[in-house]
Amino acid sequence: RKEKKYIDQCWKDVTVGDFIRLSCNEVIPADMVLLFSTDPDGICHIETSGLDGESNLKQRQVVRGYAEQDSEVDPEKFSSRIECESPNNDLNRFRGFLEHSNKERVGLSKENLLLRGCTIRNTEAVVGIVVYAGHETKAMLNNSGPRYKRSKLERRANTDVLWCVLLLIIMCLTGALGHGIWLSRYENIHFFNIPEPDGRTISPVLAGFYMFWTMIILLQVLIPISLYVSIEIVKLGQIYFIQSDVDFYSEKMDSTVQCRALNITEDLGQIQYLFSDKTGTLTENKMVFRRCSVAGFDYCHEENAKRLESYQEAVSEDEDFIDTLNGSLSSTAKPRSHSCRTVHNGPLGRNHLAGSSSAPGSGEGASEVPHSRQAAFSSPIETDVVPDTRLLNKFSKIMPQLFTPLDETIQNPRLEILYIIDFFIALAICNTVVVSAPNQPRQKIRLSSLSGIPIKSLEEIRNLFQRLSVRRSSSPSLASGKEPSAGVPNAFVRTLSLFSRVKLASPVEKEISQMSESPLGSSNSTCHADIEKQSGDAGFANGKVESRPGQPLVSNLCYEAESPDEAALVYAARAYQCTLQSRTPEQIMVDFAALGPLTFQLLHILPFDSVRKRMSVVVRHPLSNQVVVYTKGADSVIMELLSVASPEGASLEKQQVIIREKTQKHLDDYAKRGLRTLCIAKKVMSDTEYAEWLRNHFLAETSIDNREELLLESAMRLENKLTLLGATGIEDRLQEGVPESIEALHKAGIKIWMLTGDKQETAVNIAYACKLLEPDDKLFILNTQSKDACDILMNTILKELKKKNQASPEQTLLNGGSLQPPVPQDTGLRAGLIITGKTLEFALQESLQRQFLELTSWCQAVVCCRATPLQKSEVVKLVRSHLRVMTLAIGDGANDVSMIQVADIGIGVSGQEGMQAVMASDFAISQFKHLSKLLLVHGHWCYTRLSNMILYFFYKNVAYVNLLFWYQFFCGFSGTSMTDYWVLIFFNLLFTSAPPIIYGVLEKDVSADTLMQLPELYRSGQKSEAYLPLTFWITLLDAFYQSLVCFFVPYFTYQGSDIDIFAFGNPLNTAALFIILLHLVIESKSLTWIHMLVIVGSILSYFFFALAFGAMCVTCNPPSNPYRIMQEHMLDPVFYLVCILTTCIALLPRFIFRVLQGSLFPSLILRAKHFDRLTPEERTEALKKWRGSGKMNQVTSKYADRSAVKSGRKPMSGPSAVFAMKSVSSCAVQQGNLSVCETALDLCYSKSKVSKIA
């Protein structure tokens, strides 16, 4: 700093009062007040995605007084004092003032504050002074520590550990009591009651008391302390496998699943309720312009739709190639695929190919797709819009007519044309989009020709800009806004000629679009020909455009908008040659293909807010020189603001009404298709009107009291009597694979709730689109304005639902219904519930909670729209705490954070909206579709693995420790261990520790494919089938039995012989080892070489240890005497016989049970496991059969059916079943034709369904 230079420092060294200079794309290290920005307007753009998840750009203002300074703030000369409030966690508030040395105070607000964690964008450099640093920054204060989550399984295991403690205490009490009684019989026998060193003997009571503690030490292994260590290791292994699953890898983002919580993997297998955000989670949050309606005509942009499809095809084609050819493309396949893909891209390339190189060389064609996909800001899918041919025709037709005087000879087609022009102007300018080239700050483009000249002040910029525009307007074809009359004649001729050419070109284009429908059929040469023709056509059509000096920039322009919708609209406008060229606070330059750049003088912007739900720009139209208000907003709002009485006369008024009706129809249609709708309207004002409004508005702006209200009023004054221009439909595209995932999760018995801030229509449409709701679902909409109404409505719906469900009485109560293995087709009713945010507020109140939950439990899907982040988390909390179910929340934005934190498992989608959700989540995935594999496969695996391992651990400990306990009955409960202490320790630590861990990590009851194909298998996890309290007790019983066998077989064998203590313990130990390891083999559903290695290794290590110990330990470890025992026993056939017999008897019951279970009453999972052994063809057959039986409810009633079939050879499951069986068998005959089979099956299902309903 001494050298008057900024020095690089670590973030940790930043302290309050430091001056920090940051360049573009740097992350802000501390909360600081903005003092200087290279932006001439004193504006700094920041991206706050790190804080609130919003990826749009926000503006921050240099502190007043500093904005006017011409050079960078000199820290040495900074003599002002900053006073601000103490650090707090409110991101949206900052109060303080800056006191200059002359006691002049300047207020500071959040507009001046750069928050830590944000990123500087589009601004070359900024300088600020740090006000909060380190832990005092707002970002850090917002960071509440992570909630400690403990998995359900672990909680379950903990209670069972308590049972084990109880068992231990009982056993120790038995020991103590037994010892006391035993000793009381021999109190005076010095053989047994060995006196203390001082010669006194201990009383039996005292000895019993001592014995209690001795026993605790002896039997403490019963409490599986090592279980916790093993669980952690197993979870680490599971997480390793989850993270290395290649299916979770998203190439686009080069990211895979992130497990941020290490201790709740098994909860993934028990999810019952899923709460999903919509935007960015289910949808891509990439807005794609799909349709528009202008002046009552719907332009459906079919080509665009086609392009979107073909885009996907192209992508999948790409992937196919990567998969199959793996980089080494055969030379024959290569050119064909490329050229054909280029044809696919043909329509979309029409626009941007024109600007860039349009030679479709086979090599370039290949690299183009991935390249453009990796474009810095948005993918081509978003930016490229293929114009609707019809609209384009009209659009190009009317361009010249702009220059005919506007107010004369207005006829219907003319009016429509005017509408279209205005519509696109509105699209292009009614926004807050920032224009930039990719990866470059804004200035560089705007001043590209002047980059050498230093920027002195705003005034100078303005001058420069004017010079620039003057220079541009002097080029021959330009019509500048300043001098409209001068440009007119020239441009008129030009555009006229262009018009004719475009018209000529359009049939060719149609041909191309036809070609693109059947591109694969066309041969190589025709492909090439088409491309050439098309590129020629493109170049032809845009020939003028390209020749102009400024134009090449167009293809490089990037629009960065506050909301993706805006960008989508601007891109759409660009597709119609109405390109937003640049934007300054004073001017907006729009480049029309036909006219060249038009500069709109920007008079005013009324920014978007959620109350008005609209935004407006006031501009001076360069051609008509009128003041025009363009308004864009939600359809419901705009429709109310439309002018009732049009000044143009009755016929026009009528036409407006017609347009309104038509547009409304289109809007409804769009909404039905799940499009986000916006209405575009305009209003022409006279200068005097505007001046008057401006005066009032200025008053409102400057007023101090209730400024917001006044501003709102002022906006209302401006935005009225609008003329409807049209409407747009923007698609928030569903993410890839979302409907399939939702369907699978539904089948898996997971109840899915969609919680979104979007409006009802959009939410419902998305719900339909992603198959959350089925078309034949019964929808109940809860949208009330008062609590009582909500109450009544819920009651009615409940009654109705109950009435309908009486047919299926097994669906009884609250969560009972959801936990049944339901066969949805059988219940005959699928209900969906839509609830709005307002009503949700009532429903979440104490008195209505129960009712609400009961209602939702009847519904397959619940959609909450207009929900606030807080409501989202409250809903999750309510369901979680009241229904006692496992919940999962998935979201991608900052508004989902609270919900993610509250749920049992929070999943963050690392997508568009920054990292906030990911940071709060337990698992982060890159796409929603990965959720199904995460839950269905890994969740299932983790849960079954871990629960089986925990049960096995309990079993292992109890079985082994009980051996010691049984021995106590034969040694006077004196706490003798017949095993050497080292062996005792190592038994758990070495010989039997690795197999359960391997079992917990690698066990695979059903293969991943089967689990994905049969989501029903997930239900076993929801019902905690693998680890019920009963299972625990059965396991303990088995452990008791096995330990009894393991003790008493050697006992009876060696009874009355001359065997000594440790020689007696040896076969016990050995047999126990074999029993415990083979028990694991029986329980394992899959054994790999790793299992084998570990089990064999364990056995070998045991023998090695025992032999080594027996050989070396002559006098070591005094009380025990292992010397040569193993060696002696290894030579003794009886030892082997005892071990074999013990092992067999101990394992026989479990083995028999498993065998009988396998053939008599296999669980779903066991049945599914059979699929893993089949060949792919058999598999598809079997799967179909499975699904068939599932649909006919044979899964549950299979055994009844079986017995019925067996006894009378007459299927009793009703006529539908008979029909189904027949049709299936007929299918089986014609094995060759699978599709016929399928249709037949479908037919029979529908019939059976019908018959059941009837």
Add this chain to the structure above:
Amino acid sequence: MTWSATARGAQQPDNTAFTQQRLPAWQPLLSASIALPLFFCAGLAFIGLGLGLYYTSNSIKELEYDYTGSLDTGNCSACAEADQDGAPPPNCSCALNFSLPEFFQGPVYFYYELSNFYQNNRRYSVSCDNAQLSGFPSALRQPVNDCAPYQYGAAGLPIAPCGAIANSLFNDSFSLWHELPPSGPYVEVPLDRTGIAWWTDNHVKFRNPPLVNGSLALAFSGTAAPPSWPRPVYELSPDPNNTGFVNQDFVVWMRTAALPTFRKLYARIRQGNYSAGLPRGNYSVHVTYNYPVRAFHGRKLVVFSSISWMGGKNPFLGIAYLVVGSLCILTGFVMLVVYIRYQDQDDEDDSDD
């Protein structure tokens, strides 16, 4: 080619069989059809083994004679009841008569059996000093505390061998007499008292302390005998190779029994005319009755047993194998029924579906 290179990101996990959990695995599907042969095979094998064990065990002869007292087999009851305290009078001796109706196939092992004697009582079984028994002079002078209260004698001398186990050394002695010609004079049957302990115990684990001036007694000087021992440890046997800590009786006793009823080997009969076994005739066991068992309701027995590859007589193992084998066969049949009926069923399902 460029896209194939760029397609693989840095984050992409390895696609191997291990990381993708696709390792080839043996997936045992336990069902009747698989278990069926297993059960039959195991059952047959077990029954075979069981029969073998059973016959082996049956071929082993075993004779047990309780000499605690109160029985009519001898006159030991006098010794047993001599003292109401439970301790027999000193130097009481008695005889136990029995007759063998037929030849007792040798080699014959001579055991004594104690019942209800808890050698496995923890405080008892830890009460010895392995280091002392291994002949370390330091341990001889300073026995471990485990030996208390038999650690130091009344005079403060260290007890050798210390501890409760050694103190309670079984001190009855037996001799076997055979009435050689019927109703003739008794001839003593030679008892081989060597080799009754484990070789390793006798030669490695138990060592006498280094001799002092060639004398074992001097090596043990400065130590006291256990309180209940009539003589010091170096006088356990007149045989210099069998006295002190390496006395075989002592070594056998020190290997604490696992269960409260136990046998310990006393001698082997394998010399002279008796190497093949005990001929039929009348026998008499002369007992020097020292060891008190009445106090803890224990019993003392002498046991003659022949021996086979599977050790002493033990019918349990054979019977257990037979039972388990039969169970396996039985289960096998059940499985067969299950298999037939449900296999049938499955086939039907397949054809029906």
